[in-house]
Amino acid sequence: MKISIKQLVDDTKEKLSFPQIAMRILRLFENDDLSAYHLAKVVSLDPVLAAYILKIANSAYYNFPGKVKTLSDAITIIGFEEIKKIVIMISAKNAFKVSDEYDRLLWEHSLAVAVASSVINAKVNITEDGIAYIAGLLHDIGKIVFKKNETVGYKELLKEAIENDVDMHLLEEKQFGYNHADVGGYLLEEWNFDQEIIDAVAFHHLNFTIKKASDFLKKAALVNVSDFIVNRFLGIGRAKIEDFGVVFELPASKTIDFNISDIASLIDEIYQKFEILKTTMEEEAA
Ligand SMILES: [Fe+2]
Ligand SMILES: [Fe+2]
Numbered sequence: 287m288k289i290s291i292k293q294l295v296d297d298t299k300e301k302l303s304f305p306q307i308a309m310r311i312l313r314l315f316e317n318d319d320l321s322a323y324h325l326a327k328v329v330s331l332d333p334v335l336a337a338y339i340l341k342i343a344n345s346a347y348y349n350f351p352g353k354v355k356t357l358s359d360a361i362t363i364i365g366f367e368e369i370k371k372i373v374i375m376i377s378a379k380n381a382f383k384v385s386d387e388y389d390r391l392l393w394e395h396s397l398a399v400a401v402a403s404s405v406i407n408a409k410v411n412i413t414e415d416g417i418a419y420i421a422g423l424l425h426d427i428g429k430i431v432f433k434k435n436e437t438v439g440y441k442e443l444l445k446e447a448i449e450n451d452v453d454m455h456l457l458e459e460k461q462f463g464y465n466h467a468d469v470g471g472y473l474l475e476e477w478n479f480d481q482e483i484i485d486a487v488a489f490h491h492l493n494f495t496i497k498k499a500s501d502f503l504k505k506a507a508l509v510n511v512s513d514f515i516v517n518r519f520l521g522i523g524r525a526k527i528e529d530f531g532v533v534f535e536l537p538a539s540k541t542i543d544f545n546i547s548d549i550a551s552l553i554d555e556i557y558q559k560f561e562i563l564k565t566t567m568e569e570e571a572a
Pocket of ligand 2: 395399425426513523
């Protein structure tokens with residue numbers, strides 16, 4: 287069945303709406319004079335969100351000595367940018383609401399790609415950490431849109447991709463004429479996300495063949511490389527491969543000059559951080 291992106295997103299949007307409170311908090315960050323006090327006040331309107339922020343601030347992910355007791359402390363200690371990442375992460379968990387094994391895997395994949403984008407960005411210096419992390423976290427949100435729309439036959443497509451170990455975006459393009467990156471970009475635009483995040487998500491499956499890439503292409507390439515590493519070296523999403531050298535052959539790796547001697551310890555760092563976040567997010571907040 288042919289369906290336009292607009293129709294697909296319009297039909298599905300309500301099933302995965304971003305919590306209003308998260309939108310309100312994200313808008314606060316647009317204000318240059320935002321104070322920790324004001325941010326804490328708005329965050330505390332949502333007790334579950336507040337509890338998660340405290341929990342994550344106290345987790346091994348940050349490794350702070352001593353206990354972070356109040357929301358204001360958490361905001362002062364870990365900083366606004368980190369709070370923004372946590373708010374989006376918790377909201378995304380809502381949007382990814384796990385109802386089957388595939389949803390669970392996609393959520394874990396997304397969390398791992400968020401961590402990978404952040405860790406790799408720290409090495410190649412493409413963008414701000416928050417942009418890298420959020421783009422990684424939301425890069426495959428278009429798959430959720432496809433899957434939640436039960437009329438388009440996405441589950442059959444997923445089965446085909448798993449059975450033959452083929453790229454999902456290629457199957458989508460064949461069937462719909464566009465892929466989940468296009469859909470994700472479209473949705474994030476409707477949700478008024480930063481343009482940089484929209485670009486990185488919307489273009490993460492490009493071919494990256496041009497040599498002189500602009501900044502926005504580099505962000506998309508960062509997500510592409512992170513996606514590959516999570517899929518193929520951590521095995522979260524696709525079948526694992528053992529030869530780490532192949533990552534340097536990816537066109538996207540060349541776009542971001544990704545060249546690191548100790549890839550094994552990079553993969554280890556991504557895995558450790560991912561595990562901490564995954565476990566923290568699995569437990570109840572309060
Ligand atoms: Fe993707
Ligand atoms: Fe992905």
